Amino acid sequence: MSDTGLRVVWVYPDLLSTYGDQGNALVVERRGQQRGLNVQRTHIRSDQQIPTSADIYLIGGGEDRPQRLAAERLHRDGGLRRAFDNGAIIFSVCAGYQILGREFVNDLGERQEGLGLLDVVSLRGDGERCVGDVLADIDERLGLPQLTGFENHQGVTRLGPEAQPLARLRLGNGNGTGDGTEGAWQDTVFGTYMHGPVLARNPQIADLLIKLALDVNALPPVDDRWYDALREERIAAATQPA
Amino acid sequence: MAGNTEPLPPRAKLAVTAGRAAAAVSRAAGRGSGSVIGGKVALRLDPDLLAQVAQHLDVVLVSATNGKTTTTRLIAEALRANGGVVSNALGANMPAGITSALAGGSEAQYGVIEVDEKYLATVARDVAPKAIALLNLSRDQLDRAAETRMLAERWREGLSASKAVIVANADDPLVVWAASSSPNVVWVAAGQEWKDDAWSCPACGGVMQRPGEDWFCSECGFRRPMPSWALSGEQVLDPHGSAWPIKLQLPGRANKANAATSAAVAAAFGVPPQVALERMYAVTAVAGRYDVVTYLEREVRLLLAKNPAGWLETFSLIDAPPAPVILSVNARGADGTDTSWLWDVDYSRLAGHPVRVIGDRKLDLAVRLEVAGVDFEVAENAAAAVRSCPPGRIEAIANYTAFQDLRRAVGN
Numbered sequence: 187m188s189d190t191g192l193r194v195v196w197v198y199p200d201l202l203s204t205y206g207d208q209g210n211a212l213v214v215e216r217r218g219q220q221r222g223l224n225v226q227r228t229h230i231r232s233d234q235q236i237p238t239s240a241d242i243y244l245i246g247g248g249e250d251r252p253q254r255l256a257a258e259r260l261h262r263d264g265g266l267r268r269a270f271d272n273g274a275i276i277f278s279v280c281a282g283y284q285i286l287g288r289e290f291v292n293d294l295g296e297r298q299e300g301l302g303l304l305d306v307v308s309l310r311g312d313g314e315r316c317v318g319d320v321l322a323d324i325d326e327r328l329g330l331p332q333l334t335g336f337e338n339h340q341g342v343t344r345l346g347p348e349a350q351p352l353a354r355l356r357l358g359n360g361n362g363t364g365d366g367t368e369g370a371w372q373d374t375v376f377g378t379y380m381h382g383p384v385l386a387r388n389p390q391i392a393d394l395l396i397k398l399a400l401d402v403n404a405l406p407p408v409d410d411r412w413y414d415a416l417r418e419e420r421i422a423a424a425t426q427p428a
Numbered sequence: 429m430a431g432n433t434e435p436l437p438p439r440a441k442l443a444v445t446a447g448r449a450a451a452a453v454s455r456a457a458g459r460g461s462g463s464v465i466g467g468k469v470a471l472r473l474d475p476d477l478l479a480q481v482a483q484h485l486d487v488v489l490v491s492a493t494n495g496k497t498t499t500t501r502l503i504a505e506a507l508r509a510n511g512g513v514v515s516n517a518l519g520a521n522m523p524a525g526i527t528s529a530l531a532g533g534s535e536a537q538y539g540v541i542e543v544d545e546k547y548l549a550t551v552a553r554d555v556a557p558k559a560i561a562l563l564n565l566s567r568d569q570l571d572r573a574a575e576t577r578m579l580a581e582r583w584r585e586g587l588s589a590s591k592a593v594i595v596a597n598a599d600d601p602l603v604v605w606a607a608s609s610s611p612n613v614v615w616v617a618a619g620q621e622w623k624d625d626a627w628s629c630p631a632c633g634g635v636m637q638r639p640g641e642d643w644f645c646s647e648c649g650f651r652r653p654m655p656s657w658a659l660s661g662e663q664v665l666d667p668h669g670s671a672w673p674i675k676l677q678l679p680g681r682a683n684k685a686n687a688a689t690s691a692a693v694a695a696a697f698g699v700p701p702q703v704a705l706e707r708m709y710a711v712t713a714v715a716g717r718y719d720v721v722t723y724l725e726r727e728v729r730l731l732l733a734k735n736p737a738g739w740l741e742t743f744s745l746i747d748a749p750p751a752p753v754i755l756s757v758n759a760r761g762a763d764g765t766d767t768s769w770l771w772d773v774d775y776s777r778l779a780g781h782p783v784r785v786i787g788d789r790k791l792d793l794a795v796r797l798e799v800a801g802v803d804f805e806v807a808e809n810a811a812a813a814v815r816s817c818p819p820g821r822i823e824a825i826a827n828y829t830a831f832q833d834l835r836r837a838v839g840n
Contacts, residue, residue: 199627200635203624204625206766206768206769208772209771212799216799336768338570338766381766381768382768386792386796412795413798419791
């Protein structure tokens with residue numbers, strides 16, 4: 187696979203890189219390199235054009251005002267939609283997840299149009315902020331082990347008919363709707379409220395993104411010892427609170 | 429002159445006494461120094477107490493995400509050239525702890541007070557400070573703290589009517605945003621390595637341009653103010669253009685920046701930079717930070733780093749490879765319970781150092797280092813980690829509660 191390239195874009199680090207989610211880009215890069223791929227990771231700031239020909243786009247969480255600004259600029263740019271039309275894989279977290287939906291409520295309390303790549307609509311919850319470890323069973327069609335992550339948000343995200351829940355909650359609030367769902371996926375677009383970062387806690391998801399990008403069914407195994415140990419510890423901590 | 433000569437009103441006096449009694453009970457019960465519980469009892473009896481215990485003092489407030497405790501010590505040391513100082517030297521930096529500390533200084537002329545970022549506006553309103561030092565603002569404990577820009581916004585609102593001289597870091601756009609509504613600002617070019625919380629203009633949201641040392645918003649014109657003081661390598665440049673050597677026992681660029689800010693504060697009280705900087709040399713370890721402890725026949729230097737900006741500054745002061753480095757991270761309440769911030773720290777800078785990881789969240793560190801391509805070993809505890817290192821100096825970097833654990837483990 188050494189001649190195979192993998193282009194990874196970390197979207198708007200100036201606005202949407204506040205909660206450690208850039209770790210997702212680092213994990214994809216590392217696991218790609220371990221498979222002998224020629225990985226090119228690019229950080230695109232919000233005053234730059236989003237390239238339309240990359241393979242995987244990662245978007246993170248941010249604070250409320252940066253979220254509004256990011257959605258405005260992504261709309262104006264249009265590159266992410268064109269990248270999706272070109273078959274790109276898009277994986278988003280928290281504020282980034284809301285931006286990819288049809289609509290969210292911004293820092294001014296207004297409903298703001300998202301990019302519409304996921305059939306979801308987000309509101310701001312009126313309850314307590316959801317903070318803590320989460321455990322969930324990922325949609326079995328994706329063939330992945332349990333989802334572990336850390337949530338820190340006040341969003342409530344409702345899925346429309348075209349989006350599938352990414353996971354069913356065992357512990358935590360996830361989409362915050364009370365229907366037991368966490369995250370969403372639709373075609374090649376994924377959204378989740380999980381930090382951790384989520385791909386460090388769930389490296390099999392990173393591998394899924396790489397497989398989808400390369401259109402292959404399997405990747406050579408890598409040493410997952412530390413990931414496995416971390417997963418085991420976090421899952422145990424979530425299920426047996428101190 | 430503001431010696432604490434006038435007697436406190438009777439109600440305030442009673443509150444101070446009750447607070448001291450509660451502190452004594454807390455100490456006797458083995459719950460720390462008791463300064464916080466003492467202050468809480470006192471504040472409940474008389475909510476104006478903070479204002480009253482401060483009114484006879486020339487008060488300096490110090491706030492920031494990083495460097496508050498050390499800078500408070502440096503300023504206190506400098507101002508002792510002029511008169512007695514009372515200070516919350518142990519870092520109890522919320523209103524209760526501050527009240528308790530000030531109440532203990534009836535003979536002092538100056539109150540030099542570290543203030544938690546969230547309480548700066550409140551405390552500044554209550555104590556009518558003569559000066560406020562603002563060092564930096566960056567992401568910290570986002571699972572429980574306010575958004576970083578919101579903190580800057582609160583500072584800005586709280587300080588706009590302040591009569592204090594604001595001594596503020598011209599190199600941190602969030603600090604500049606917070607301070608620039610105040611009528612009386614002394615700008616210090618104190619530098620800041622961490623830049624990732626200020627790529628977005630705090631005024632208008634435009635993308636910040638940062639050529640070299642400069643910064644400006646290309647959309648609204650918000651830009652770096654012209655500093656009158658500057659940290660320049662190993663020297664402080666004062667407003668007259670004179671350069672004064674910084675001699676500290678404390679390591680690192682960040683502490684030189686703290687010294688530059690402290691010199692500017694001291695000058696506002698008539699202490700010349702030379703005198704202020706010479707006095708700062710006396711400051712060694714601050715609450716265990718930077719202490720070097722002999723443990724298991726090695727010299728372990730204790731370094732506290734609580735958030736990405738702090739880790740970045742710490743990486744720049746440690747000994748070069750092959751100096752061994754021990755990393756310890758916890759995620760208890762006081763640390764913030766989310767460890768995602770580890771991924772905002774560039775651990776690839778540790779390449780070449782033998783690295784050991786310990787602490788409650790050593791596995792998070794292990795994955796982080798694995799992805800950074802840095803070799804490491806996971807150790808069961810501090811003793812095992814130290815034993816696995818060759819003799820000589822070891823740099824031990826830990827976040828908040830992990831640092832306390834480490835101090836206990838090595839007998840500091």
